[in-house]
Amino acid sequence: MTARGKAEEFYIDNEADMVAFGERLGFAFRAQSDSLCVFLNGDLGAGKTTLSRGILRAFGHTGAVKSPTYTLVEEYNFSDRRVYHFDLYRLGDPEELEYMGIRDYFSAGNLCLIEWPQRGEGILPEPNVLIDIEAQADGRLIKITADISLV
Numbered sequence: 001m002t003a004r005g006k007a008e009e010f011y012i013d014n015e016a017d018m019v020a021f022g023e024r025l026g027f028a029f030r031a032q033s034d035s036l037c038v039f040l041n042g043d044l045g046a047g048k049t050t051l052s053r054g055i056l057r058a059f060g061h062t063g064a065v066k067s068p069t070y071t072l073v074e075e076y077n078f079s080d081r082r083v084y085h086f087d088l089y090r091l092g093d094p095e096e097l098e099y100m101g102i103r104d105y106f107s108a109g110n111l112c113l114i115e116w117p118q119r120g121e122g123i124l125p126e127p128n129v130l131i132d133i134e135a136q137a138d139g140r141l142i143k144i145t146a147d148i149s150l151v
């Protein structure tokens with residue numbers, strides 16, 4: 001899907017395809033045994049949670065995915081991996097992540113999906129995968145840069 005270190009662009013024109021695209025990404029993430037930190041950038045309504053739903057589907061989660069806007073993080077336990085879905089929109093101060101014990105989330109082969117990562121700047125680690133989503137016409141333009149190859 002994307003080569004290591006090289007930004008790639010994809011245009012996805014509807015919600016169902018967004019979920020399917022997320023699922024493809026999810027399978028690539030699943031194939032990695034190391035911990036992975038994925039930043040999801042984009043305005044409100046860009047499609048970050050929709051893409052996360054697709055990623056989670058690759059691990060076998062078929063239900064709804066709620067935005068952890070107030071709880072900041074939602075945990076999903078799968079047989080082969082833990083996935084933490086963050087939404088830091090309402091994070092007041094990046095320091096709050098320290099009190100949450102943020103470092104523990106980025107270990108043990110966990111996958112962390114982070115919406116609004118800029119709110120945690122200075123505390124969050126560097127991402128392995130950076131995803132920018134932008135509304136364009138009726139669909140979304142997705143730009144991905146990764147330090148792993150996502151085939």
Ligand SMILES: Nc1ncnc2c1ncn2[C@@H]1O[C@H](COP(=O)(O)OP(=O)(O)O)[C@@H](O)[C@H]1O
Pocket residue numbers: 012013014015017018042043044045046047048049050051115138139140
């Ligand atoms: N590729 C796409 N094309 C068109 N609409 C999309 C696409 N992806 C998501 N959407 C729509 O965008 C809206 C907002 O999505 P959401 O994932 O909640 O955004 P965010 O988490 O970035 O705030 C939803 O109504 C969803 O159906």
Ligand SMILES: [Mg+2]
Pocket residue numbers: 048049067087115
């Ligand atoms: Mg969201």
